[in-house]
Amino acid sequence: MIGTVKNIIEVKNLYVxxxxxxxxxxxxxxxxxxxxxALIGPSGCGKxxxxxxxNRMNDLIEGARTEGQVYxxxxxxxxxxxxxxxxxxxxxxxxxxxxPFPLSIEDNVTYGLKVHGLTARNFLEERLYRSLQAVNLWExxxxxLDENALKLTGEQQQRLCIARLxxxxxxxxxxxxxxxxxxxxxxxxxxxxxxxxxxxxTIVIVTHNMQQAARVSDYTGYFLLGDLVEFGETNQIxxxxxxxxxxxxxxxxxx
Amino acid sequence: MxxxxxxxxxxxxxxxxxxxxxxxxxxxxxxxxxxxxxxPQLSLEFLSRNPADxxxxxxxxxxIVATIYxxxxxxxxxxxxxxxxxxxxxxxxxxxRITRIIRFGAECLAGIPSIIFGLFGFILFxxxxxxxxxxxxxxxxxxxxxxxxxIRTSEEAIKAVPASYRLVSFSLGSTRWQTVTKVVLxxxxxxxxxxxILSIGRSIGETAxxxxxxxxxxxxxxxxxxxxxxxxxxxxxxAREGIxxxxxxxxxxxxxxxILIVNLITYxxxxxxxxxxx
Numbered sequence: 001m002i003g004t005v006k007n008i009i010e011v012k013n014l015y016v017x018x019x020x021x022x023x024x025x026x027x028x029x030x031x032x033x034x035x036x037x038a039l040i041g042p043s044g045c046g047k048x049x050x051x052x053x054x055n056r057m058n059d060l061i062e063g064a065r066t067e068g069q070v071y072x073x074x075x076x077x078x079x080x081x082x083x084x085x086x087x088x089x090x091x092x093x094x095x096x097x098x099x100p101f102p103l104s105i106e107d108n109v110t111y112g113l114k115v116h117g118l119t120a121r122n123f124l125e126e127r128l129y130r131s132l133q134a135v136n137l138w139e140x141x142x143x144x145l146d147e148n149a150l151k152l153t154g155e156q157q158q159r160l161c162i163a164r165l166x167x168x169x170x171x172x173x174x175x176x177x178x179x180x181x182x183x184x185x186x187x188x189x190x191x192x193x194x195x196x197x198x199x200x201x202t203i204v205i206v207t208h209n210m211q212q213a214a215r216v217s218d219y220t221g222y223f224l225l226g227d228l229v230e231f232g233e234t235n236q237i238x239x240x241x242x243x244x245x246x247x248x249x250x251x252x253x254x255x
Numbered sequence: 256m257x258x259x260x261x262x263x264x265x266x267x268x269x270x271x272x273x274x275x276x277x278x279x280x281x282x283x284x285x286x287x288x289x290x291x292x293x294x295p296q297l298s299l300e301f302l303s304r305n306p307a308d309x310x311x312x313x314x315x316x317x318x319i320v321a322t323i324y325x326x327x328x329x330x331x332x333x334x335x336x337x338x339x340x341x342x343x344x345x346x347x348x349x350x351x352r353i354t355r356i357i358r359f360g361a362e363c364l365a366g367i368p369s370i371i372f373g374l375f376g377f378i379l380f381x382x383x384x385x386x387x388x389x390x391x392x393x394x395x396x397x398x399x400x401x402x403x404x405x406i407r408t409s410e411e412a413i414k415a416v417p418a419s420y421r422l423v424s425f426s427l428g429s430t431r432w433q434t435v436t437k438v439v440l441x442x443x444x445x446x447x448x449x450x451x452i453l454s455i456g457r458s459i460g461e462t463a464x465x466x467x468x469x470x471x472x473x474x475x476x477x478x479x480x481x482x483x484x485x486x487x488x489x490x491x492x493x494a495r496e497g498i499x500x501x502x503x504x505x506x507x508x509x510x511x512x513x514i515l516i517v518n519l520i521t522y523x524x525x526x527x528x529x530x531x532x533x
Contacts, residue, residue: 060425062349088428098420101438102532112427115437148532161423168427209515 008172008202009034009054014068016049016058016122023049025226026068031172031219036194036203038213038234041223041249047206050223051174054204055091056084073171089116092170096177098157100164107140108149108160111169131163135193155186162193166201173197175205179212189215210250214238224244285380286511295509296501306473309475310489311499315506317475321390321483322513324476325469326458328394329401333454337405338447344406345413346435358410365403372400373467381468388482393469400464408453412446413439441532442522445525452521456514462487486510 009031018025024046031037031054039047049058056077058064060118069076070219100108109131110124118124126217128145137159141152150159158178165173176196179187194203194216207213212232213220221231222245230237230246241247258266304314340361348354384532386392416439424434440447462485470482471492484492486506493503 055426057426058420060422085428085430088426093426095419097419099417099423101420101423102442110426111437112429113426115427115429115433162483164423165427 007031008073009204010069010071011050011053012069012071014050014053014070015066016046016053017065017067018061018161019063023226024053027228029221029228029231031202031204033202034198034200035218036198036205036216037219037221038207038217039204039221039223040208040210040213041229043208045223045225046219048176050228051093051176051204051206054172054174055088055093056082057088057093059084085116086155089168090170091172091174092165092168094158094162094165094173094175094178097181098154098161100152100160101147102150104146105149105152105160106145108164108166112164116168127167131167132160134157134166134197135163137163146187155182155189158182158186158190159193162197166197170201172202174206175203177206177208180208187212200210211236222249224249261410289504289507289511292501292504293506294510296505299510301505305475306489306502309498310493310502315486315489315502315509317473318484318486318489319478319509320507321469322389322459322485322487323467324483325393325397325485326455327478328390329397329458330451330454332398333402333405334451335502337364337402337450338409340406341409342435342440345410346439361403361406364399365407368463369400369461370463370467372396373464375399376464376468379508387480388468388470388472389480390469390473390476390483393465393483393485396464396468397458397461400461401457404454404457405447405450408450409443409447412443412450415446416442445529448521448525449470452518455517459514459517460487461485462491466491466530486513 007030011031014024014027015022027046027050035222039050041047050093052058052061053066054070054072054077056066058066067077069078070218071077072087072091075082081210101111104109104249106128109128113124113127129138132141137156140156152160158181162173162178179190182190191212194205197203205213217234219232220234220237222229222237222241222243224245230241230243232242237246238250241250257306281342302319303316306315307313340357344354344357373396376392376399380386380392386395400441420438420442421434424438425431427461429437465485469488470487471484471488473480473489474481475482476483487510490503490506490510493499493506505510
């Protein structure tokens with residue numbers, strides 16, 4: 001579907017354990033650049049664990065242990081020399097619930113830039129404008145930039161969180177059920193936004209909502225009990241799944 | 256016989272209201288006695304002159320100054336130590352046997368009578384380190400006395416900061432220290448300040464820990480090594496030795512009003528801070 005196929009992330013034999021519990025059992029998967037890849041599956045199947053493995057957020061969970069390799073831009077991010085701060089700037093994350101800091105709208109967007117030492121006034125202003133523009137918030141909020149972000153609606157907050165991430169110009173955006181706290185209208189608009197963003201970013205989204213996966217993604221992976229059952233073009237997964245278990249899940253017989 | 260829930264609820268409400276009334280009554284009674292006896296003593300002269308004739312005459316200026324110095328030293332030492340310990344325990348360690356022992360130790364420390372801190376300060380600062388009876392010895396002793404309170408309240412305040420703030424901060428590539436200083440502490444400040452106010456109140460009003468360490472000289476303190484008498488100690492000596500009950504009440508009134516003002520100012524500032532952030 002895309003002329004030049006480039007795997008921006010290659011996952012090889014990825015195992016994740018939480019203490020003794022095996023959350024991921026040898027996952028092999030490639031993520032293509034400038035595509036939306038959706039990960040579906042029942043609760044507890046490991047899809048969020050997988051997502052967090054891609055920017056090493058599992059490191060923050062006590063007792064979590066990872067084996068295997070994740071190549072991002074050709075380098076294994078689990079190599080001991082990996083600079084986590086740079087990795088997380090390049091592979092960013094949007095969370096389930098909108099979680100702006102209790103700071104002004106402007107400070108939320110520029111937070112990531114400031115922690116990475118980028119503080120030039122003009123530069124911050126330009127990134128602020130571009131990021132809010134990218135999530136279609138600029139017109140709404142341009143006169144309220146110094147207001148507290150907690151005053152915004154849920155949808156605006158989630159857009160702001162995406163803008164906060166885009167300000168860092170990451171290459172990959174990981175989204176962990178980004179619409180689960182939003183109403184259907186807002187969900188639709190966030191999905192439109194994802195579609196716009198894939199021009200410039202690679203998106204990996206975890207979702208409970210199969211229609212959402214079918215609507216927005218180019219590729220879909222089905223996780224079950226820590227295994228990746230099937231991964232392929234979304235169209236194919238939803239019309240002619242190769243695995244019986246995938247078919248059972250997407251037709252609603254299971255899950 | 257079973258009491259009907261509706262009646263039971265009425266009785267409970269009345270009893271609880273009565274308890275509250277008693278609690279408030281005691282407070283009002285104490286304040287009334289002190290202010291009734293103390294306020295007539297207050298005058299510009301009482302506040303602006305040093306005690307004379309062992310405190311029978313004159314004012315209490317030197318004891319006010321000594322109290323301020325002691326409290327400032329106590330907080331300058333205890334705040335960084337306490338908040339730093341709290342940050343380390345909550346953000347840099349995971350809950351294990353050692354952190355539990357540290358926490359248990361801090362709690363025990365909070366329960367130790369202040370006179371024991373006085374004895375400790377006397378042995379360590381006054382004698383061992385040869386600071387003598389001084390503002391420095393007294394301030395350091397007070398610092399260790401209020402340290403557990405500051406650790407405890409700071410820890411609670413830091414723990415109450417939503418975990419999602421930290422997660423987001425890390426996911427944007429911040430270090431732990433950046434996360435602590437830019438996200439966690441600003442949200443925890445009101446709680447931390449509460450602990451500091453409590454500590455100011457305790458330092459201003461402390462007698463036993465100070466009498467052994469700062470001494471009871473009535474002179475105006477001129478350096479860290481001056482022996483000096485805090486307001487609370489002054490009150491204690493005036494009353495205990497029957498020097499002047501009226502001056503004692505005057506001192507007590509100033510103490511109470513000072514603590515009231517500190518609380519009011521801080522709550523006002525905190526209110527503004529919280530409003531600004533939400």
